[in-house]
Amino acid sequence: MDGLSSEEAARRLAADGPNRMVPARGHRGARLLIAQFTSPIVLILVAATVLSMVLGDLTDGMIILVIVAASGALGFWQEHSAGRAVDALLARVRVEVEVVRDGVEVSVPAEDVVVGDLVVLRAGDIVAADCVADESHSLLVDEAALTGESFPVEKRGGDKLFAGTHVVSGAGRAEVTRIGRDTEFAAVTAELASREVTTGFERGMTRFGLLLVRAMVVLVTMIFVVNLLLNRPIVDSVLFSLALAVGLTPQLLPAIVAVSLSAGARRMAAERVIVKRLDAIEDFGAMTILCTDKTGTLTAGAVRLDAALDPHGAPSPEVLRLARLNAALQQGFANPVDAAVLTGAPEIDQALRLDEVPYDFHRRRLSVLVDDGGTPTLVTKGALDSVLTACADAPDVGDLFERLSGDGYRVLGLAVKPLPGRTSVSSEDETGMTLAGVLAFHDPVKPGVAEAIADLARLGISVRLITGDNRLAAANIARQVGLTGPVCVGDEIDVHAQVFAEVDPLHKERIVRALRESGATVGFLGDGINDSPALHAADVGISVDTAVDVAKQSAAIVLLDKELAVVADGVRLGRRTFANTLKYVRVTVSANFGNMLSMAAASAFLPFLPLLPRQILLLNFLSDIPGTTIATDSVDPEQLERPRAWDVAGIRTFMIIFGLVSSVFDIATFLVLRLWLHADTDVFRTGWFVESTATELAVMLVLRTARPFYRSRPSWPLLGSSLAVGGLTVALPYTPLAAPLGLAPLSWGVLGVLAVLTAGYVAANEVAKRFTGREFGGR
Incomplete structure (x- = not known):
């Protein structure tokens, strides 16, 4: 058979669409934009705002909706840009498929395979679509991903081959019958999804989300009840409580995480490390055990x-x-x-x-x-x-x-x-x-491997050798590279062993799962046909650009150079990315928590709302802007020395300690403005708005490091955006926007007092850092 003509293949691709099991990434269209506004809290806030407008408060409602829209647009732009950057990186490691077009064998992206294509299959190739075998030369196909069957199945002429499987040995050709979501594999996606590995990063994000929900429910309910007891209008009380709920939530967290991860991915690409799944960066940085094969990694690969x-x-x-x-x-x-x-x-x-x-x-x-x-x-x-x-x-x-x-x-x-x-x-x-x-x-040991393993050990990562070679040969190689721990053979599993010899593919997977169950964050580096199960089972699967298709597809991270030194560089970049993400989470949550506590206290004693809902939302929006630059921030060397993972208990402690520090200075501001300066309603709200924004900007620069803040230089984008937002906050009460926002000009005396309070807040946080003696939020 001569296969399809190029023209016919292009026509079918245009008519049937690309060969994708799942829809294209949703970071370019309206879906991503809509996703910025679909959290339950934001939806309730918008509904309450519309109700307020219907009842006659048109100006307030419009301002709130504008701020919500601006916040969502900022998140959309950040995630959209991050998605485009990731797509460019993924294009560098996409899986190619050999097909016959115009009578000639050519290589095309797997997504460009169409019905009727004649696919050429060799060992290590992914079966990119459902096919019928046209010819077979001892063709053995692993269908474990579809059927769970461990042993390969021989395919002869006329037999069906299924997308998602891969060729173990032999060769053949097959005609494509179904592509994309019409394939058998796509039909059982829901069942397969239940077997997916939940990564450490995903588990941490879930626990962090539950922490926020619990804190939000308690605070918002308490504030709402207090306002009702004070006989304030129900609609105003609802809007105020919901605005506080939005304020407590790190609203731009998805965008900050996306930006931070995509920036980390670009930096890693410059170091010849391609990230296919962004959340794997955090798991890469949190890795405590690296399992690796021998050939080409510890040895030269020149047998x-x-x-x-x-x-x-x-x-x-x-x-x-x-x-x-x-x-x-x-x-x-x-x-x-x-x-x-x-x-x-x-x-x-x-x-x-x-x-x-x-x-x-x-x-x-x-x-x-x-x-x-x-x-x-x-x-x-x-x-x-x-x-x-x-x-x-x-x-x-x-x-x-x-x-x-x-x-x-x-x-x-x-x-x-x-x-x-x-x-x-x-x-x-x-x-x-x-x-x-x-x-x-x-196969001689690579130069520099022993040094790379020692470097990984200094980063808190234990290297484990997993090989099919016999125990004596494996032990010899292990000694040469500095792995002197116990040796396990065959299906034996000892999580303390450094060498696993004479293992088969299923043993590799069992070893990885056992190590994960022991509490380790496990990376697996492999490039062979038999490495796919272990790559999938690991917290972070690592392969190389020269790997067989099935290994490259299963991996979350692809190395352009198969060198352990490259892994160490990637780990450092992963830890830097995770450290910057945690900075935003810890600082924003603690500052917001402190603001909410002090707002709850003030609302119980003031004859008016301490801040208007629109002012709370604007405060949250402005203070988040520098957070969008957090991915550029420098990281202290000591933050890269050990594996890092989500520590929700640590985040909670950090939130309480530094949130209380924030509340103390908020209440001090309240007392100074009310009892000493006798500020009226608009001046009080303006003073508190300026002080809250200034302290939240300052605390990012202070708590971004465990060192004294003056001994750790922030990146210029973070410092510049913080100063710019701070200047804008001080200037707002003197602009035409002041009246719609409920702000009033402040005298030089009031500004001076606020500056002193902000300086005191910075000093108090420095003292609190020294007394806590540790960095919360990441183990």
Whole structure:
């Protein structure tokens, strides 16, 4: 078959749309804009405001709606910009699919596959759509993502292949029958979603949200009841209480998080680390254990065949010749071991391939039926223990195996079996074979790996080696790179072990899950066909740009260089991003909590509302503006030295301590304005509005660091925006907007008193920081 023409493929793509399992990211259209206003509190506030306008308070209502709209627009713009930046990064690591177009094999993005395309499948490829096999060469497909079945399924001509599965071995072609949301995989998405791993960042955000809801319910109910007891109008009391509820909520948190994460993603991309799922950045920074494979990560990935030996340990040209036959004639998939054999063995006369039993991770061997000088002969290569089980009366090669493995060699067995008259074989023929000898491969340790592991240890990250190699070879490599802990073998799991050897793909997944259940935040670095389950099970799956498609798709983070040093750099950037996000959360929540407490206290003693609803919303909006620059802020080196994770108990403590400090100075402002300066209603509200905004801006600059604030320089965008908003706040009472906002000009004396109070507030926070002796909000 010649496949579709380019013109026909383009027409079908335009007609049917892209091959996506889920709708496109929603950061560009009206949906994102609407999402800024769909929180229950904002909806109730808007409804109450409309009611107030209907009852005659048109000006107040319009001002409140304008402030709410401005806040939502700011959040939309921030998230929209962040989404565009992430899309640009994801385009660098998208999965490509080989299809036949115009009779030629070409590579296209998976989203551009259309019904009728002829897809070319090889080991490691994702099946991008539902298909029907057109031709098959020992094609084995892993359907675990769809069916949960652990073992691969052989696909022959006419068999169905399903989107979301991947090729384990063999090769073939298949015609696409259904794409996107019409596929079988999309039909069971809801069921599969229930198996999704909840990341540490998601769990932390959920707990933080519950903390805010509980605090909000208590405060808003109390304030509303107080206002009713004081016989204030119900509508005014409702608007005031709802405005306080909005004020307590870090309204721009989704936008701040999106901006912070996208900025972190761009910085990480500059360090050759591509983030596919933004919330993985926090998990990257919080990582306490990194599980990694060996080849290409700890070792150079340049496998070299060092010896071909007979069962007695003597060099054997015949073993070398048979190994080359097996490697040269197999058609399952290209791999470093066969490439090393072909490089290390001399050229041989042309031999005829008759059939093949592809490699799989259950048998751990590969067999090729060759016509070797007129006699069909089965040549099998694989893990030595697996090959030995296929042999009859094999000689004892245990000492040879232990000597080579102890020296760091990977040892494979090679066996033969004449099959006269045969032209096809199956795995059942792998019995009664004769051991021809062993192959010893060497993959040297990468320069600088031991230093990179030590660097990760200084960051509080324990590296664990997970490999299919035998325990002796794995232990040898581990010693060379500084991993000296216990070694687990096969399906043994000890969360304290540093090396896991002789493991299969399901064991890798079980190890990752066991480590997570022990309380660790686990990263898994892998790039092979068998790494997908573990990548999905980890808090943060890490792969490389050269990985097979299934590994690259399963990972949340893709390295453009497979180097542990790159991981360490990415961890530091992840911690910086998380630290800046926590700055906004801690400071905003504590300042808002303090304002709400003092507002509740003042409303019980004043004959008028301390602030109008529109002033509360404007205060919240203005103080959030510098927060949009928090992603640019510098981070103290000590904040990068240890893994960081959500600590809701710490945030709660931080909120109470520094919220109470804020309340003390708010009440001091209340007393000074009311009892000393005898301010009237408008001047009182203006003074409190200016003081609340100024202190909230100042406290961001003070509490952004555990050091004395003058010893930690903020970024210029954060400092500049804080000063600009502070200047605007002081100037507002003297502009034409003052009257609609309920503000009045302040005398120089009042401004001087407010400046003194703000300076005292800064000093009090510095003292409180020293007495607490720690940084709350992140473990």
